[in-house]
Amino acid sequence: MPTLYFSRNPNPRLAVATAKYLGSEIEFVWASPFDPASSERFRKLNPSLRVPILVEDGTTLWEADAIACRLSMSAGSTFWRLDPELPELIRWISWGKANFVHACDMVHFEFGTRQRYGLGPVDPVKVAEGEALFRASAAQLDAHLETRAFLLDSGLSYADFRMATFLPFNAAAGLPLADYPAISRWNDRLSRIPAWADPFAGLAAPELPFVPPRAR
CATH class of the missing domain: 3.40.30.10 (Glutaredoxin)
Structure with a gap:
């Protein structure tokens, strides 16, 4: 196995x-x-x-x-598309990792990872860079999701999971998801999928060291 x-x-x-x-x-x-x-x-x-x-x-x-x-x-699943939608799947994975996901990662690293593992103080310059990229990419993502439930027209795919990688950790990052209604609705849909909401259910996995929610 x-x-x-x-x-x-x-x-x-x-x-x-x-x-x-x-x-x-x-x-x-x-x-x-x-x-x-x-x-x-x-x-x-x-x-x-x-x-x-x-x-x-x-x-x-x-x-x-x-x-x-x-x-x-x-x-044998189409979760990772292997049909004519494959380029669209790859586009969103690639764009996300260079834009929206990267922005979330930058901010989460400062307020989450650094604090969780004692890697030094928050770098305000990196936070500002991450938040600027978040605002630019979130606006584009929000516009795309305004007329569809998921990233691909055909429905849920791995691209959605990849794009949302850091959103379950947003209490630490404190990014303003509520400012983007379509992203918020999409994130809510993902949160209703049991495998995404609690992937560690039933697994032996120590909790991450606690970090307090970011004060805004």
Whole structure:
């Protein structure tokens, strides 16, 4: 049986949510590859020591998008489109990682990751850069979602999960989702999908260190 090594951080969460949504027959194993006691073993699976990592038939695959593609193909699902909509799926994954997702990541890193792991004080310059990119990209995304329920006209796809990677962590980041009604409605729809709302249900996975919600 394939094994998915994961943590509760954003990209591993994305991989677990995808596997849960697809009903993938895999073993979920929480991992902490940066722990000195584990690093040498995990370095053989992923030189960067980052999860998620999928181990299947003696081979390893890392990076959440690649894992999602593999799991969707294995499940015979169209969650990762393999039809004429594939370019549209790739467009939103690519655009999101350079724009909306990147902006959310920048701000979350300062108010979430830095505080959670003691990586130093918030960098106000990086926050300002992230918030500026968020406003520009959120306006474009909101306009696109105004006339559709999900990113692709045909309905829910992996592109939606990828675009929303950091939204479950927005209490820490404090980005103004309410200013963008179509994004807020889309996020609510995703939150009603059990696999997205609580991908760790039933799994042994320590909670992330607590960080307080961002004061606005």
